[in-house]
Each structure stands twice: as structure tokens, then as C-alpha cells.
Amino acid sequence: MERMIVYHAWLRLAVHAVQEALAAVDGVTERLGGFVESSTLVRRVLRIPAARYQEAVAALKGLGEVRDFRESSWDVTEQYRNIEARIDNLRALRERFAALLAQATDMDERLAIEKELRRIELELRELEEERRVLADEAAFATLTVDVEALHVETAVRNRAAQPFAWVRSYGLQRVLAGQ
Structure with a gap:
């Protein structure tokens, strides 16, 4: 890079x-x-x-x-690389939670997984926006x-x-x- x-x-x-x-x-x-x-x-x-x-x-x-x-x-090269790594990790985590959600049968477990997926999505959006702003700067x-x-x-x-x-x-x- x-x-x-x-x-x-x-x-x-x-x-x-x-x-x-x-x-x-x-x-x-x-x-x-x-x-x-x-x-x-x-x-x-x-x-x-x-x-x-x-x-x-x-x-x-x-x-x-x-x-x-x-x-x-x-x-800001290192900062950008760190954001990229965090985004990659969160995407992988999101996939794991999506797989867990597909296998979950208990309603409380499904709700907890969905809550965690929403948190991950929010964090991903924030990091993607931070990456976009940094790239623009x-x-x-x-x-x-x-x-x-x-x-x-x-x-x-x-x-x-x-x-x-x-x-x-x-x-x-x-x-x-x-x-």
C-alpha cells in the first residue's frame, strides 16, 4: 500500500x-x-x-x-491499515454469528445473537465511514x-x-x- x-x-x-x-x-x-x-x-x-x-x-x-x-x-497509513484489519475481523465475526443464528433453536439464544449482530453491523458502518473519511482526507x-x-x-x-x-x-x- x-x-x-x-x-x-x-x-x-x-x-x-x-x-x-x-x-x-x-x-x-x-x-x-x-x-x-x-x-x-x-x-x-x-x-x-x-x-x-x-x-x-x-x-x-x-x-x-x-x-x-x-x-x-x-x-495516516497505519491508521488506515488498522481500520481495514478491524473491518475484516468484524466481517468474519458477522459471518460466524450469522451461522450461529441459522443453527440456534432457542428464542433467547436467537435474540442474544441478533443483538450481537446489530452491534457488529453498527460498528462496521462506523469503521467504514471512518475509513472513507480518512481516504478522502x-x-x-x-x-x-x-x-x-x-x-x-x-x-x-x-x-x-x-x-x-x-x-x-x-x-x-x-x-x-x-x-
């Missing part, structure tokens, strides 16, 4: 045009075969095929000024991209650079900030 690595990253970009940058984020996502898991006015949570994770990070970093970047990864990296306007910070810096206090009284900083 190939190693199963889960990748997560968070990227904060400063850009000149937020909506254009978000459209570019969506374009990178589509080009790399991913999808947008959720979105807001300034955030995208992306799912990118794990094989293209590094390519996605490089492309997204190129869309603006990187203000912050964090990433993590972890190997390993197949698609999760990248969260936050986008903020670059000009807001520039306007704040410009305010400090204004040599005359009376200029601020005319609201020039609001004009520079686009408000």
Missing part, C-alpha cells in the same frame, strides 16, 4: 483586488482538478488532489503578497485561503507619512483607503 499523507495548509494573501484574486483562486483550484469546499466573501476552503498539493501552494502564493502561511501533514489536501485588500494597509501607512495634521482633517486617508 502506498503511503497515505494528509495535507492541510492555511494561506493569508494581501491583494489589490479581492474579488479578482478569489476568482484566480477558483481558477487554480479548477485547473488542478480540485473543488471549493466552502467560501465566504474573503475565504476559500479548497480541496486539491494530494498529488498536486505543492503545485497548488506555489500557484496560490503567486496570487498576492503572502502575509502568513502554515502547513501541516501527517501519515488523504486523497484531497485541504487549503484554506484568506484574502485581504492590500490598499487598506497602504492607506494606514500613508496616514503616518502625512506631514501636516490638517491634511488628515479633510479625510484624505479615507479617500486613499477607498471608503
